[in-house]
Amino acid sequence: xxxxxxxxxxxxxxxxxxxxxxxxxxxxxxxxxxxxxxxxxxxxxxxxxxxxxxxxxxxxxxxxxxxxxxxxxxxxxxxxxxxxxxxxxxxxxxxxx
Numbered sequence: 001x002x003x004x005x006x007x008x009x010x011x012x013x014x015x016x017x018x019x020x021x022x023x024x025x026x027x028x029x030x031x032x033x034x035x036x037x038x039x040x041x042x043x044x045x046x047x048x049x050x051x052x053x054x055x056x057x058x059x060x061x062x063x064x065x066x067x068x069x070x071x072x073x074x075x076x077x078x079x080x081x082x083x084x085x086x087x088x089x090x091x092x093x094x095x096x097x
Contacts (some may be wrong), residue, residue: 070078
């Protein structure tokens with residue numbers, strides 16, 4: 001308690017120094033958290049870019065596959081369904097008349 005300081009002033013000074021130290025520690029922790037967040041964000045963005053490229057390639061393959069004429073199987077299915085519909089229509093007309 002030299003230089004005119006009382007014990008309350010010394011206690012307050014110790015508290016202030018402890019709080020300043022704690023603030024420095026918290027600031028360091030926050031900076032580390034921001035760094036980890038930035039790293040994680042960069043990893044996620046890179047992963048999203050890879051996924052986007054993969055989905056684009058797959059969509060391109062699907063659109064190439066279906067952009068041309070229908071396959072023979074689809075043609076036979078459509079022909080069969082059309083024949084079935086016409087046959088049912090004729091059957092219903094004969095039944096009702």
